[in-house]
Amino acid sequence: SSISRLMHSYILEKYPLQADAVADNWRKRLAEKGFLGKTTVRIAVLDWDEHEASTFSGDSSYVAKSDSLVSYYIGKRCEIASTGYIHCSWLSAFTVSDMVLLCFFVLFCVLLYLCRSYICVLYYRMLRGSSPAQPASLVSIEVGEQNPVMAVAESGPHVYRLEDGLLFDADSRILRKGDKTVKLTASLAKLLKHFLEAQEYRLSMSEIKQILWPEDMEVADSRVHTMVGRLRKSLSEISEWQIVNGILCYQLERCSNE
Template sequence: MDDIREKWQMLLICIAIGIIAAIITGWFLYQNRMEFWKMQARSAFRVALGEELQKRSVEIPFSAQENIDLSVMDANDRKKEPIKVSMISKYGEKNFIIPYEKHIHNIERPSDWRAIRSIVLEDHPLIADSLNLLWKELLGWIEYPGKTAVRISVMDWWEHEACSYSEDSLYLSKSDSLDTHYLGYRCEVGVTGYLYGPWWMIFSWKDMLLLGALIVSCTLLYFVYDYMSRIYHRLFVKEISVVVEKEVPVVIEKEIPVIACHESQPHIYRLEDGLRFDADLNMLKNGDMCVKLTPLSAKLLRGFLDAKDFKLSNDEILNLLWPDGNGTLNNLHTNVKRLRGYLSRISNYKIENKNFSYLLKNPHFIEEIPE
């Protein structure tokens, strides 16, 4: 029973190792795949944004640029601090503080191009759904399995922000911000792309089979180990038992049937007709036949062999098998019956019930083998 329990424990440990290995492998595989897709998606997002802006490449009248204060911002590119710009429009003149992160991520570097872009986007604003659809088409060419979403934010003259989202905005709460680009003289237009790629979308069927095979392989390791262990013990491990015995045959005749026995080192009882009882191994042997006794049956048999006239009362058996007092007569009868079964399978010895006692006997004359 203990061997079966240990085998099940080892099997469960191998399965657990396989699951943990599959989880770790899957995590690294997912991270590697997502890094690849993010790199591809960033490139596609810039291309899609460029195509959308190209649709708005309208001719700007020179007179429209006269009220624009074309501040020189290129000299500030190396400064990691907010940038101050001044603009004149129909609403008047105003100074704006542009965060360095917005300035450095503006897709157009020259300040005059930014100013022109502000005028164009004011008349022809970007549409989130149109940009997202174009982005999806570009990613479709490289078979990206996940979802995308786009957010466009516009800061008005009074620095109030308004946002619009693509129709896939429900993925925004689950996805990561992939990239943000800014447009305009004061970086008033922000375009952000979102990428949503859970593992069940990113992993292919081949990946699933690979991770499943990893779990199965770790499970099979247990069976390979068990098989190799059996082969090793069969080929290289031999069981050798050494018993030192002295035999001096003495014939004893008694009026009542008895058994004669002797306990020699190490705790082996030699009985009549070649029957032996190994008290250390709880084993009955007769020639090539062996019977393994339960611990209680072995203890009861040894009690009979050590008792005077091989006879034990009910109270003696109860004290022998259950010294803590938990034994009952029903337990006693069950264990005596079990010992009878063991003896009948390998010998002619019997256990008889007489006057609230039990007697172990053999109907033949027996030899006693002293030490």
């Protein structure tokens, strides 16, 4: 409830979270589950004017410019964002049996490459009855694009109707779907409006900085991650729309439950 969130903001102002303490606690819990990779925690404080101050625990050099979906937001307006980062080698995702199968697959590909000429001749002799006059030509096939995001229709001067019945009133900054409503802050409403009007609903990091902080030439990437995370959380409370991470950009799309 709003009262509880306001109380959380007051408590955290009096007793602020320490990034190192949160990271130690999280690291112990992950170790109990068998996770042995690196972890880092970022504590970001967003004041009433939506100015952000953040601190990291331990070595943050490998996550300084990255985003994380492991975020938890506490408080209302004057928020505390606790973001967790995990990092491990891709080899740790493989079991022993996976490594054995991978070795066999690589060996098979190498043998197939070395014996490709013999296999081609054998194929034509067995199935065609003769050797090919010349090597078969490669055929280029164009793969169709993925299903695009459904178009967003504008049903009023500043009211947008999304494909799953979600309404966004840019003037009142309200998301509405059925009986549910979510009120956005001015910055989040501006960001969502630009997502809806952007080509393929995609915005780059530099575009988001220009939209939200046009006069600030040295905006940290972490401020962008925080604002996108807050908008992502608001959308998840009322609809199937989500903001996915791209390469130096974000894209608004509908999540499929199929």
